[in-house]
Amino acid sequence: MDSKEIEESRKKRLSILEKLGKDVYQQIEKGENPYLTLPVRGLSNVKYDTESRMITLGSGLSRRYFLNVGHVRKFIQTMAMAAVSRELIKSDKHTSLRSAFYQVRRTIPGTKIDVVDDQIETNKAIEDLELITDLTREQLNINANKNGAVAGEVTIEDRGDVIDWSKMGSGGWAVPSNVEDLIFRKVDAKFVIYMEKATIWDRLNEDKAWKKLHCIIIASQGQATRGIRRLLQRLSREHNLPVYVLTDGDIWGVYIYSAIKFGSIALAHVSDKLSLPEAKFMGLTMEDIDKYGLRRHLIKFKDVDMARIKQIKNYDWFKNNKKWMEELDKMEKLGAKVELDAFTAKGLSFMTETYLPEKLKDKNFLD
Amino acid sequence: MEIAEELAKGQRAISVTEFFEKNRHLLGFDNKQKALLTCVKEAVDNSLDACEELGHMQEKNKEKVTLPEITIDVKALSDNYQMLDEKQNVGQLIVRKNEFTVLYKGKSESKQIRAGKLSISFDDVAFDISENNDKLLVLMNGKQLRLKKNAPIFLIRIVDNGPGILSSKIPDIFGRMLYGSKFQSMRQGRGQQGIGIHSAVLYSQLTTGKPAKIISKIKSSKKAKMMKVQINILKNEPEVLEESDEDYPYESGTSIELEIEGLYISGNKGLDEYIRRTALVNPHATLIYTNPNGEKITYKRVIDTLPKEPLSIKPHPEGLEIGIFMRILKNSTERTVASVLENELSRVSRAVAEQTLKSAGIDTKTKPQDIDRVQANSILKALQSLDLMRPQTDCLSPIGGEELEKSLKKEYSPEFVKSVTRKPEVYRGMPFQIEVAVAYGGKIQNDKAILMRFANKIPLLFDSSSCALTQSFLGVDYARYGLKVESKVPIGPLVFIIHIASVWVPYTNESKNSVASYPIIIKEIKLALQELVRNLSVFLNRKHKSSLFQERISLFDKYGIELAYSLSKLTDIDEKKVKAKIEGLLEKKKEEVKANVEESLSKGDVISSKIESDTSTEEEE
Numbered sequence: 001m002d003s004k005e006i007e008e009s010r011k012k013r014l015s016i017l018e019k020l021g022k023d024v025y026q027q028i029e030k031g032e033n034p035y036l037t038l039p040v041r042g043l044s045n046v047k048y049d050t051e052s053r054m055i056t057l058g059s060g061l062s063r064r065y066f067l068n069v070g071h072v073r074k075f076i077q078t079m080a081m082a083a084v085s086r087e088l089i090k091s092d093k094h095t096s097l098r099s100a101f102y103q104v105r106r107t108i109p110g111t112k113i114d115v116v117d118d119q120i121e122t123n124k125a126i127e128d129l130e131l132i133t134d135l136t137r138e139q140l141n142i143n144a145n146k147n148g149a150v151a152g153e154v155t156i157e158d159r160g161d162v163i164d165w166s167k168m169g170s171g172g173w174a175v176p177s178n179v180e181d182l183i184f185r186k187v188d189a190k191f192v193i194y195m196e197k198a199t200i201w202d203r204l205n206e207d208k209a210w211k212k213l214h215c216i217i218i219a220s221q222g223q224a225t226r227g228i229r230r231l232l233q234r235l236s237r238e239h240n241l242p243v244y245v246l247t248d249g250d251i252w253g254v255y256i257y258s259a260i261k262f263g264s265i266a267l268a269h270v271s272d273k274l275s276l277p278e279a280k281f282m283g284l285t286m287e288d289i290d291k292y293g294l295r296r297h298l299i300k301f302k303d304v305d306m307a308r309i310k311q312i313k314n315y316d317w318f319k320n321n322k323k324w325m326e327e328l329d330k331m332e333k334l335g336a337k338v339e340l341d342a343f344t345a346k347g348l349s350f351m352t353e354t355y356l357p358e359k360l361k362d363k364n365f366l367d
Numbered sequence: 368m369e370i371a372e373e374l375a376k377g378q379r380a381i382s383v384t385e386f387f388e389k390n391r392h393l394l395g396f397d398n399k400q401k402a403l404l405t406c407v408k409e410a411v412d413n414s415l416d417a418c419e420e421l422g423h424m425q426e427k428n429k430e431k432v433t434l435p436e437i438t439i440d441v442k443a444l445s446d447n448y449q450m451l452d453e454k455q456n457v458g459q460l461i462v463r464k465n466e467f468t469v470l471y472k473g474k475s476e477s478k479q480i481r482a483g484k485l486s487i488s489f490d491d492v493a494f495d496i497s498e499n500n501d502k503l504l505v506l507m508n509g510k511q512l513r514l515k516k517n518a519p520i521f522l523i524r525i526v527d528n529g530p531g532i533l534s535s536k537i538p539d540i541f542g543r544m545l546y547g548s549k550f551q552s553m554r555q556g557r558g559q560q561g562i563g564i565h566s567a568v569l570y571s572q573l574t575t576g577k578p579a580k581i582i583s584k585i586k587s588s589k590k591a592k593m594m595k596v597q598i599n600i601l602k603n604e605p606e607v608l609e610e611s612d613e614d615y616p617y618e619s620g621t622s623i624e625l626e627i628e629g630l631y632i633s634g635n636k637g638l639d640e641y642i643r644r645t646a647l648v649n650p651h652a653t654l655i656y657t658n659p660n661g662e663k664i665t666y667k668r669v670i671d672t673l674p675k676e677p678l679s680i681k682p683h684p685e686g687l688e689i690g691i692f693m694r695i696l697k698n699s700t701e702r703t704v705a706s707v708l709e710n711e712l713s714r715v716s717r718a719v720a721e722q723t724l725k726s727a728g729i730d731t732k733t734k735p736q737d738i739d740r741v742q743a744n745s746i747l748k749a750l751q752s753l754d755l756m757r758p759q760t761d762c763l764s765p766i767g768g769e770e771l772e773k774s775l776k777k778e779y780s781p782e783f784v785k786s787v788t789r790k791p792e793v794y795r796g797m798p799f800q801i802e803v804a805v806a807y808g809g810k811i812q813n814d815k816a817i818l819m820r821f822a823n824k825i826p827l828l829f830d831s832s833s834c835a836l837t838q839s840f841l842g843v844d845y846a847r848y849g850l851k852v853e854s855k856v857p858i859g860p861l862v863f864i865i866h867i868a869s870v871w872v873p874y875t876n877e878s879k880n881s882v883a884s885y886p887i888i889i890k891e892i893k894l895a896l897q898e899l900v901r902n903l904s905v906f907l908n909r910k911h912k913s914s915l916f917q918e919r920i921s922l923f924d925k926y927g928i929e930l931a932y933s934l935s936k937l938t939d940i941d942e943k944k945v946k947a948k949i950e951g952l953l954e955k956k957k958e959e960v961k962a963n964v965e966e967s968l969s970k971g972d973v974i975s976s977k978i979e980s981d982t983s984t985e986e987e988e
Binding site (some may be wrong): 017018020021022024025029030066067068069070072073075076079080082083086087108109110113116263326350 | 378441505550919924925926928929930932933936937938940948949951953955956959960963964967
């Protein structure tokens with residue numbers, strides 16, 4: 001995106017928000033009960049689309065009215081958040097989820113009613129605003145905290161600064177919440193590995209695995225943030241880089257992979273901007289346990305782990321996948337997990353020198 | 368006279384005073400606070416009963432009915448000292464303005480003080496009393512005594528506009544212990560197990576040495592008769608100390624004055640509360656009460672009709688006890704035992720009587736006085752095994768639901784009041800009837816419900832925990848009706864009334880403050896309370912809803928202020944203009960908003976944006 005495109009996007013986003021305000025005002029002028037239209041959220045209106053291989057929102061729409069006891073509070077919270085967002089875009093400033101909460105946290109004059117009581121309410125209002133305007137949180141100039149780390153043979157431009165991801169030392173480059181305006185200058189890497197654990201990233205970075213394998217290594221902590229998911233999607237779409245997900249051999253690792261690949265229920269409305277159907281799983285499989293002799297590092301599952309396996313086996317996007325169902329059955333039968341960290345028992349650089357090259361050579365990925 | 372008879376007389380005299388001394392607690396004189404209450408209560412009960420009797424007579428004679436008007440004055444009179452020598456209590460000294468009374472060995476003597484000195488003598492001792500600069504000095508036979516201050520002396524005076532008492536009857540009514548029989552009448556009345564006014568007279572005499580002062584006027588005489596009456600303890604005979612003619616404020620009526628040792632307290636067990644409650648359940652009476660603090664409280668009658676006259680009924684065999692049955696046999700004027708069964712018991716026909724006697728192997732023609740205890744017992748058992756008709760129940764005189772509600776409305780101006788009256792029922796052959804009422808809000812200030820218990824229109828203030836009325840009250844599951852509850856008692860500015868009317872209230876003991884727990888009585892009270900609380904709960908729900916309604920209607924005005932602010936920020940239209948438009952909209956959509964609020968209340972919607980539960984297990988950031 002060049003600067004002209006950026007300016008156009010800004011104007012377009014402003015006009016969407018202003019139209020939202022004008023529409024409501026006109027409804028009031030006409031003496032109508034003003035309402036906002038937004039897709040129904042929640043499991044009842046979420047579908048797995050087999051063609052695009054994404055979790056998407058269904059066509060269910062709902063109206064939120066001002067003159068309705070059950071709606072009024074959410075209605076005014078959404079409008080308050082729209083006003084905050086417009087100010088931010090107008091002045092080309094960004095704010096965090098937390099400070100967005102403080103910007104609408106006020107007591108209605110002459111009453112004892114607070115517009116919002118806690119951040120959960122503003123977070124919901126922001127998600128609603130996304131649904132109503134079809135703009136992402138980042139496009140509304142509201143960001144989450146930066147998170148995670150990147151290293152690899154890539155050079156980017158961020159707000160005029162040129163950054164070389166191969167020269168970021170031991171900490172790597174921190175991925176901002178909003179990666180929309182990043183410009184990729186030079187991409188030499190051939191693929192991307194996303195990992196769920198910062199400790200594994202540190203290990204691979206110290207080995208300079210990204211240099212040896214010609215790849216980009218990205219990590220956050222646990223679930224990938226929106227910024228990282230969008231970054232993975234852009235690298236895949238704009239530079240055709242395959243994306244591999246490296247996790248522990250347990251059900252939570254599987255779900256991290258699932259969210260990156262298919263999207264999530266809570267964020268179904270932004271699946272097309274975040275999910276990555278091409279992503280493949282290169283984490284520890286049940287097969288790897290015997291292949292690399294990790295049996296003595298097994299950690300027994302708890303009830304909650306077993307319950308989660310059953311739940312995930314029931315998701316549409318796993319149910320009809322034969323290979324994955326076999327893998328999940330094996331996991332359930334074994335009743336234990338193995339962590340990536342167990343490889344260090346075989347030598348500190350075992351992953352860089354043996355595990356990852358072998359996986360890549362054999363194309364031994366779950367899809 | 369026979370020696371035995373002579374002895375018997377003496378025995379009886381001793382037993383009367385001893386009986387009183389030993390049974391103070393049973394009679395309601397066990398402490399000074401209760402004693403004050405009991406004396407007032409006995410007099411007020413008598414007055415109310417007498418006034419009602421007069422009214423009912425007037426009704427029968429088609430005359431103008433006089434409604435009860437009772438004046439109750441209670442004054443703290445004087446100082447009261449115990450006199451002690453080195454070893455023991457020797458007597459009592461009561462000091463009024465300038466009159467000194469010494470009580471010594473059951474006798475009393477009063478004298479005016481002159482020049483700071485006086486002397487009072489009894490058979491073997493002389494008391495010399497002197498007063499100097501408010502300091503009292505008492506010598507007994509020349510030896511100085513120690514003085515210890517006692518409970519103060521109260522003067523109580525109860526004046527009514529009842530029928531009055533024939534002057535020839537005054538001495539016996541007030542001055543003879545156990546005058547009249549408590550088993551005489553099977554009829555709902557206040558003084559059912561009456562320890563009687565003469566107990567109050569005796570208590571007064573024993574604590575202050577003063578006689579009772581009675582003034583009574585009957586309609587046909589011009590002047591009222593005043594008599595100072597005391598009880599000759601040895602002979603159990605009345606003694607009239609003074610007699611004169613006086614004026615009386617009403618056409619007829621009786622007034623009694625007693626001086627007693629007592630203790631005046633305020634609160635739920637105090638005299639003020641007793642009078643208030645008495646007024647509550649006697650809405651046809653006017654009570655004019657002046658308490659020892661000099662505060663005059665007038666409870667004006669709220670209805671102008673007398674309650675239904677309670678009728679006497681004959682005892683029903685089901686609840687009859689052997690002792691009473693023996694008494695009936697003994698005192699009967701009937702010539703045969705069969706006639707006694709037929710005419711002096713309820714629901715026993717001639718045929719049933721003869722058949723019963725036959726099966727008990729007793730000749731129907733036996734003289735009733737010749738039946739011994741064993742025979743009486745077998746007759747009674749035989750009668751009780753029969754499936755006799757239940758006793759008549761139209762003999763009761765409840766307060767009346769409407770009357771109770773009126774009373775509560777006047778006393779508390781409550782937001783809600785409701786009463787429930789059950790049909791009469793029978794326990795052990797005794798008819799009874801339950802009435803309950805509740806009031807909410809208004810002048811009622813307490814956080815927790817207060818229970819007021821009544822039996823035959825008398826407030827029960829003591830022994831609450833052993834009482835069937837309390838137990839039934841605590842046995843209702845108020846939470847089931849949506850009331851908030853704390854240790855079984857509903858929360859809120861509530862007053863509950865439970866009244867049991869019966870020809871024979873089954874008190875747990877002689878102090879008549881607690882009703883025995885017969886299952887049928889408990890059941891009746893619970894059914895009445897349940898119906899009452901259902902009604903209360905409907906009111907409370909409606910009240911709650913209407914306050915929620917107001918709150919929710921006003922929400923839109925409040926959120927409108929916020930919407931104007933946001934919309935103005937979003938559209939750059941002047942905030943005041945947006946606000947005016949929103950106000951216009953709210954005015955236009957008033958009815959729609961009302962309908963929506965009503966719907967939301969009936970569905971139990973909440974106003975919150977946190978109603979959606981997150982379906983996802985993942986955490987975003």
